[in-house]
Amino acid sequence: MKISAILVAGGTGSRFGGAVPKQVLLLAGKPVMRHAAEALLAHVDLLQPVGDAAIIGPALEGLDYRPIVPGGAERQDSVRNGLQALAPYAPDIVLVHDAARPIIPPGTIEALLAALQTYEGAIPAVPVTDTLKRGHEGAIVETVPRGGLFRAQTPQAFRFATLARLHGEAKGMVATDDAALLEAADLPVALVAGAEQNIKITYAEDFSRVQHILGGQLIPRIGSGFDVHAMESGRPMIICGVTIPFEKGLAGHSDADVGIHALCDAIYGALAEGDIGRHFPPSEATWKDMDSARFLRHAAERIAARGGVLCNADITIICEQPKITPHATAMRTRLSELLGVTVEQISVKATTSERLGFTGRGEGIAAQASVIVMIPA
Numbered sequence: 001m002k003i004s005a006i007l008v009a010g011g012t013g014s015r016f017g018g019a020v021p022k023q024v025l026l027l028a029g030k031p032v033m034r035h036a037a038e039a040l041l042a043h044v045d046l047l048q049p050v051g052d053a054a055i056i057g058p059a060l061e062g063l064d065y066r067p068i069v070p071g072g073a074e075r076q077d078s079v080r081n082g083l084q085a086l087a088p089y090a091p092d093i094v095l096v097h098d099a100a101r102p103i104i105p106p107g108t109i110e111a112l113l114a115a116l117q118t119y120e121g122a123i124p125a126v127p128v129t130d131t132l133k134r135g136h137e138g139a140i141v142e143t144v145p146r147g148g149l150f151r152a153q154t155p156q157a158f159r160f161a162t163l164a165r166l167h168g169e170a171k172g173m174v175a176t177d178d179a180a181l182l183e184a185a186d187l188p189v190a191l192v193a194g195a196e197q198n199i200k201i202t203y204a205e206d207f208s209r210v211q212h213i214l215g216g217q218l219i220p221r222i223g224s225g226f227d228v229h230a231m232e233s234g235r236p237m238i239i240c241g242v243t244i245p246f247e248k249g250l251a252g253h254s255d256a257d258v259g260i261h262a263l264c265d266a267i268y269g270a271l272a273e274g275d276i277g278r279h280f281p282p283s284e285a286t287w288k289d290m291d292s293a294r295f296l297r298h299a300a301e302r303i304a305a306r307g308g309v310l311c312n313a314d315i316t317i318i319c320e321q322p323k324i325t326p327h328a329t330a331m332r333t334r335l336s337e338l339l340g341v342t343v344e345q346i347s348v349k350a351t352t353s354e355r356l357g358f359t360g361r362g363e364g365i366a367a368q369a370s371v372i373v374m375i376p377a
Helices: 032-041 075-089 108-115 160-169 179-184 204-217 258-270 293-305 325-339
Strands: 003-009 046-051 093-098 121-127 132-136 139-144 150-152 156-159 189-193 218-233 237-239 242-244 248-250 309-318 346-351 364-376
Touching (some): 032 293, 075 093, 108 121, 156 160, 160 179, 218 258, 258 309, 258 364, 293 309
Parallel strands (some): 003 046, 121 189
Antiparallel strands (some): 093 156, 309 364
């Protein structure tokens, strides 16, 4: 089953105010919409952003997404543009999410996908608990019964073919969310449990609320990793995702990238999810000669799936040869791309063992890594 997502970021944020669009404001160290994008990428095969590429492109730097398509005059037009861009890939499922909702609570997407086994669409929603009043010219007209009323949230999930067809037929109809199109077509839409922390940032006070939630709920977790690989002739020397010209490479089941392996272990350790061997056993032929970038992407996805963020990573390579420092900048850049963070959050440095031990004799290379990850309490 191929799952896709449309990240709608076409709004101007006129109600929010300020010179910087709300979806790219920094929140807990990264743009608002990047929080949402990373959470979606932990579950989907295709991510289709919709909006102004010049504005939202930098916020998504390093992430795996389809080319940004422009938004439309209305939200509905933006979603339609996203559906048309995804159509050639023939996804089975599409999630539609507002870029201004940075917090996708754990379990939400899983519940939506489970509901699609029975329904054509599913949305997260929370029951209305406040007393509702209908007003006119500053006065109460009536009290509206709140029984059975819900506040709709995103991401909303649909069978792709159904939503694409309804959007194609809905020209002239203005819907404030995608579920309304299914309602108009008499197609049942499931309600799954939403969460109060799934806040759409519309006004400045909403941004403050989200800041408070993230600041109050995220706790720091420190992880450390260590890895060693022996030198071997006839193999490429790959460290931290960069191929270094050298007479030997490193021996291992995969590509033996000692730097990435140590970094993965540090991340898994911070999450208390074991080590790289647990996730990618060397006994399995699937991982033979595998590019270790695959492993690091998985570690990054695990951070996102836990609702967390990577604060920084520090990697030390221990060897006499090859020289690491000339390649450190390229290594930092590559690791930042794989992790979806800025280069400033990644440190790569090298040291020697003063010609002592197996690294001093040139028999192998060691690496150690430390990370700080913020995850929900």
